[in-house]
Amino acid sequence: MKARLSFKSYKGFVHPEWNSYLKAGGLNHLDPRSSLVKEGLRVWAERLKDAFRFSGNSVQVKKSKHFIVFSSLESGELAQLLKRAEEFYSQFMSSPLKEIIDEDLVIPLILFRDKELMLDYTEHYVDLKNQNLGLNTAGFFLTSAEYPQIILHENDDYYAIERTLSHELTHFILRDFNLPVWIDEGLAMTFEHIHFPKEGSMNYFDIKEAEATWAQRANIKAFLNGKAWNFLRPKFTYGLSESLVQLLLEDLTTKEFINFLKIANYQDGGRKAFSTFYEGNLESYIVNLFKPGVEHMFAL
Numbered sequence: 001m002k003a004r005l006s007f008k009s010y011k012g013f014v015h016p017e018w019n020s021y022l023k024a025g026g027l028n029h030l031d032p033r034s035s036l037v038k039e040g041l042r043v044w045a046e047r048l049k050d051a052f053r054f055s056g057n058s059v060q061v062k063k064s065k066h067f068i069v070f071s072s073l074e075s076g077e078l079a080q081l082l083k084r085a086e087e088f089y090s091q092f093m094s095s096p097l098k099e100i101i102d103e104d105l106v107i108p109l110i111l112f113r114d115k116e117l118m119l120d121y122t123e124h125y126v127d128l129k130n131q132n133l134g135l136n137t138a139g140f141f142l143t144s145a146e147y148p149q150i151i152l153h154e155n156d157d158y159y160a161i162e163r164t165l166s167h168e169l170t171h172f173i174l175r176d177f178n179l180p181v182w183i184d185e186g187l188a189m190t191f192e193h194i195h196f197p198k199e200g201s202m203n204y205f206d207i208k209e210a211e212a213t214w215a216q217r218a219n220i221k222a223f224l225n226g227k228a229w230n231f232l233r234p235k236f237t238y239g240l241s242e243s244l245v246q247l248l249l250e251d252l253t254t255k256e257f258i259n260f261l262k263i264a265n266y267q268d269g270g271r272k273a274f275s276t277f278y279e280g281n282l283e284s285y286i287v288n289l290f291k292p293g294v295e296h297m298f299a300l
Ligand SMILES: [Zn+2]
Pocket: 167, 171, 184, 185, 188
């Protein structure tokens, strides 16, 4: 018999084991694929040369175990960023996602000082207008590039760079899954908030705004299908995604969760995965969450 997914136990949790693992400092030691790094250098050097020349900064290239970074940050900040990047990476190894991590990963990070240039570069790969992305975007994960890469803006607020990195890294890890946007973003927010629990948190969202957004059934379809994702209210979509994903993490075993990810796909918005594990269908499940008078986790 299938279980019923209940919001009753939801605490906005971050799995305690993940934090203890972080403290223990566990990390797999991996050899980067050097030919790949070389090829990456060649491709990016071409395109980046111009971008950085215009920005008036010299580019540094630095490598750690799992990352190679192109940036005009000064070397102290750059060393700090790589150290943090490795910490973020190690977080995945103590989460259910460790089951799916390709251990040969070398993750390219490209930082732009100038936001316009960042968007120019990104436009080679992403239709920004069509996705309602622009100057308020702090970073991207580019999956359609020659080699998947993370693009970040060298924000004056250094910690904003780290926060964006912790988020985009999740998208990188999940890149081959063809997941529904809400699962992809929900996991990215979950990992972001392990390191940045308060800053920029969308953990809890405004129930009035939620009900208003949800008044139209079309919005639920858009949320699940992910096509008009960036046109919906971000505070709401990200908040709901994060909550749903954390609920699944809490409710399912690691094995079940990984199976859920394998069944879930972008085309059906995760509907099939949901009904594989739970009673009822995902769409009505969400509709019911926002029925007036229903007691739910959003009332904090
Ligand atoms: Zn994201």
